[in-house]
Amino acid sequence: MKIERCLLSCLLLALAACKPDAAAESNVAPPAAVDTSVPAATVAAASAQQTPSLKIATLDGTQYDLAAKRGGWVVVNFWATWCAPCIKEMPELDAFDAERRNVQVIGLAYEEIAVDEMRAFLKKRPVNYPIALVDTYDPPADFPTPRGLPMTYIIAPDGSIAKEFMGPVTRADLAAVIDGQAVPGR
Numbered sequence: 001m002k003i004e005r006c007l008l009s010c011l012l013l014a015l016a017a018c019k020p021d022a023a024a025e026s027n028v029a030p031p032a033a034v035d036t037s038v039p040a041a042t043v044a045a046a047s048a049q050q051t052p053s054l055k056i057a058t059l060d061g062t063q064y065d066l067a068a069k070r071g072g073w074v075v076v077n078f079w080a081t082w083c084a085p086c087i088k089e090m091p092e093l094d095a096f097d098a099e100r101r102n103v104q105v106i107g108l109a110y111e112e113i114a115v116d117e118m119r120a121f122l123k124k125r126p127v128n129y130p131i132a133l134v135d136t137y138d139p140p141a142d143f144p145t146p147r148g149l150p151m152t153y154i155i156a157p158d159g160s161i162a163k164e165f166m167g168p169v170t171r172a173d174l175a176a177v178i179d180g181q182a183v184p185g186r
Contacts, residue, residue: 089170
């Protein structure tokens with residue numbers, strides 16, 4: 001049953017990754033005025049998505065805390081080793097992370113993979129930003145389950161989600177959002 005569930009998840013993620021960029025990408029809008037008829041738990045969940053938290057152990061043994069990164073931009077990238085577009089964008093993300101002092105990238109490997117296998121993969125395709133393994137059955141609560149891979153969120157200095165991308169991103173895409181420009185062709 002677990003294998004069937006995993007295969008079905010992989011198939012759905014692969015199909016979702018094939019969507020055209022324009023149809024797959026969305027902005028996360030700020031919440032509207034508070035509706036007192038909505039249960040407080042629902043309002044809290046919506047608010048958490050607007051300013052998500054993320055505390056996760058990285059492969060280098062450190063604890064990554066998104067809240068500690070406030071004041072700078074953060075690029076949260078869901079990816080997998082079997083995802084060709086994910087692998088293709090890794091050098092772009094790494095270069096952007098290196099170019100920008102006010103930006104940090106974190107890669108969340110969204111797949112069932114052993115730590116040793118991931119380390120072997122990263123020896124062949126090294127990046128300088130932190131990588132964490134995500135439990136596909138228990139992904140980070142404040143981020144939606146990825147509809148496809150790669151899935152990238154740009155977190156603004158105030159902790160809110162500034163932009164969400166489904167599909168591969170480039171340095172130009174990231175710079176356009178962070179520098180306050182319109183994203184060309186997206």
